[in-house]
Amino acid sequence: MKIKLGVIGFGGMGKWHALNAPRAGVEIAAVCDIAQEKQKEAIEMGYKLYQTADELLADPEVNTVILTVPNYLHKEMCIKAAEAGKNVITEKPAAMNVQELDEMEAACRKAGVFFTSHQDRRWDKDMLIVKKAYEEGMLGNIFTIESKLHSGNGYMHEWHIYKKFGGGMIYDWGVHLIDQILFMMPDAKIKSVYADIKNVLHEEVDDYFKIILKMDNGVTAHIELSTYILEYQPRWLAAGDKGTLIVKTFGCDGNIYRTGKLLEKLPPQITETEAGPTRQFAPVPPGGIVTEPLPEVQTDWVDFYRNVDDVLNGRAESKIKIPEVRRVLSVMEAAWKSAETGEAVLFE
Incomplete structure (x- = not known):
């Protein structure tokens, strides 16, 4: 099964998905947005455009959707997509709360479609x-x-x-x-x-x-x-x-830092430092700290889509499971x- 993706919401992240998902072999089947300036941009970029999510969900060529709409719309759009028989990927957060996520998962399970969240980080x-x-x-x-x-x-x-x-x-x-x-x-x-x-x-x-x-x-x-x-x-x-x-x-950029000499015992005397007299926080002697790369x-961020492709074709389990998403919420x-x-x- 080839992923034929519908992008619901063509703002910043919607464009990111449209431009980057194809690197993982995903076909962008259609996009939609209610804003005229984003519709114009989608047409200029060569995508099949729908003005509403309902129109996109009615397209039989679309088998999977990514929801890149404001967070409060995720539940509504997810349930609509599931009922239309589409696999559902939500941008994060998947839902506004645990209760919403449970309702979304139940709708996807009932419809027999795949459901995950784009935790690309x-x-x-x-x-x-x-x-x-x-x-x-x-x-x-x-x-x-x-x-x-x-x-x-x-x-x-x-x-x-x-x-x-x-x-x-x-x-x-x-x-x-x-x-x-x-x-x-x-x-x-x-x-x-x-x-x-x-x-x-x-x-x-x-x-x-x-x-x-x-x-x-x-x-x-x-x-x-x-x-x-x-x-x-x-x-x-x-x-x-x-x-x-x-x-x-x-x-x-950064390092791993280790003790070059095992500091088993602090020197017996108090050391005068810029912080005043101290023993515990005196400067570490030369060679006391060494660095490693x-x-x-x-x-690669688009490994997310490679995993979704593997899941839909029975080759792997999802790397972002709904119980994990629920735990974060x-x-x-x-x-x-x-x-x-x-x-x-x-x-x-």
Whole structure:
């Protein structure tokens, strides 16, 4: 079965799918959008155009759809597509909440169609470097992982600034950052969720959050995002008892740091430093810290579509399963509850 994709919503991500999915052998069968300027652009780019989702769903050539519409429309569009017999891919977040996702999954199961969510950040090179280090024990027993995403651009855009449309950064990037941590450690259970969520520049929706996940494997994951931190922090920090890993940016510049000489015993004397007299935090002597390059990984975002093709043709299981998507939404709901109460929420 060849994937013949209908793109519902021809905004930024709709165009991305239309331009990139063919690299995985996907045929773009049709696109639709209700906005005239996007319709004009689709025609200029040579795509078969429909003005409404209902028209596209009636096209027998389309066997799979990608929903790149505002978040609040995902449930409605997913159920319509399933009832029309189309396989369904939603952009993230798959749904506004767990209850919506359950209804969407039930509709797809009843219709006998495939259903998944485009969690493409599972193919991010920076995250896969940290995942490889975790899986291969490169840092020993990891006790903390920090995932930080900062921007100095400040204000969000279009429908993302409105709560009723499913705007805000937890729905936008938060779903990715949570999913990456859970994907990195799929067998670890979450003991508790604590969150601080703020509206720094936006009245209706969040533009800063800090989410802390305490895992039963001893790792505490810190996830922080801000649209208005003007000096960026490293994208990733992972620290274990055998080393520390830093990935500075999405460009994957960074290192693994290790102790060159085993620091078994601190010097007996107090050292005068810029921080004042201290022993524990005196400068490490020359040769005390050595660096190694980050591990190499190979990845491609359109491997998502290669996996969907394999699933539809019976060659593989989906790499993004609905129970995994549901777990992420559950963490998001726990984070909102924690931010509201100011207390950690016990989880799994």
